[in-house]
Amino acid sequence: MDTKKVWFVTGASKGLGLTLVKRLMAEGHFVTATSRNIAELQEEVSEENETFLPLEVDLVNENSVEAAVTKTVEKFGKLDVVVNNAGYGQLGTLEEITDLESRQNFDINVFGSLNIIRKTMPYLRRQKSGFIINIASIGGLTGEFAGWGIYCATKFAVVGFTEALAAEVNELGVNATVVYPGYFRTDFLTGGSLRTPKTEIEEYTTARKLQTAHEKDINGNQPGDPEKAAFALIELVSMKNPPIHLVLGSDAFSIAGDKLNALQNEISEFKKLSTSTDY
Template sequence: MSKIIFITGASRGFGKIWAKALLKRGDKVVATARNTDSLNDLVAEFGDAILPLQLDVTNRAASFAAVAKAKEHFGRIDVLINNAGFGLFGAIEETTEEQARQQMETNFFGLLWVTQAIVPVMREQQSGHIIQVSSILGLVTLPVLGLYNASKYAVNGLTETLATEVKDFGINVSLIEPNGFSTDWSGASAVQTEAIEAYAPVKKAFFEAATPDSWGNPEATADAVLQLIDSQNPPLHFLLGKVAYPFITSVYADRIAQFDEWKEVGAAAHGH
């Protein structure tokens, strides 16, 4: 049975790749983008199976209106893929207020507004799957991406909580946490801060640490995402790419060792 999938940020990158993969196998897709002209090729190929909707996810009212239109058009929404977002590159000290707010407005609040709009639909259906596209940087951090890290940590905290709140409504919740992939995230769609020379060594080390093999091929992710969507018992955390698992487990092992080192001092602070 075909599913109705609502995807934000479907104009390029993961969003467009996954939208096309879903359409090719017979699902119906509500594809949102700031400019729906970027979806004309999918409309030409798949016709009525795709509903393109113009949406700026930072507009809460528009997010609710888009979800209502999708529900009216297809009758239900089985899966949400909250994919809209961008990368902000630069040291924390370099980041302007406008840049910081825009990073959170899109990556966190935009995701929140669409989630809030979708939950009542799925709660009424007593079924659904909410998939939030986060990052391994919602679990660990890298320098030069401080505000991006913060936005994805916020997404992870929100989504873990959501999973506990909607479980009894028959709604599954998953976080896709990719390592680096060769999408526009670090290219055309990225924002750069104005450089302060003191951070040049940190930035140099950051960019030199990545090898060509560090970056995954975004086209190769489609099958994994289809498997996640089709799973009867999907995971809350789904690490995407071969770099993610060893990186995360190494950092978490160091964290646990540090917790253990300080556990007696911390326990004594309890007072009784």
């Protein structure tokens, strides 16, 4: 138990979460994997055994989350790494998406992760060790994607609370990192991982074109290898001084650089107006 870590991974029945769990199992780590459907976990990975604990968890239900964390510690004796990976994409312009659609996206992508943090931190705090990885998106650094506003807003929120979390838990010996993946060749752009608006407004042609591009052109042609992403996350946890921000993928790295340069240029251009408000 001392040579391998205990990982707690949400959204583990598909996509990057599933790839990470399989890699962790192959390397001999102890893994709790959560999903809305335990049968998918058992089919894709394994039934429960000495090193693997599959759990059906409702992330927006605090009692469900607390029970999962308790079972993990009871089974493995500790908790080392928490990966908030569960989430889904919500397409639609801000006018199109209903209040319910918006809140449901925030429930999973934001409040679900906060529930996990709230229920795992007592163990990490007592241990004075541990690592929390929050999976955002490059859409958490730039929201300049027409029709992705709510999804990007959820990921911006993940970035914000991870920065605060890192500041809060540093003195406790716990690390926190927010990860910004680019496009990885998973099933994120298919099935239940990507939802379209119930009502579409035809005037939003730019958003529709981008929606079609993601569903038909980008899907299956993503440049990122999820296996390599899993290796990167495992390497991240092994670092003595891990970053608070980690961009994953050459596409994400390029987008991040362009965004930061554009932001710096815009801020500098209006420096006179920005600084004109002091006494």
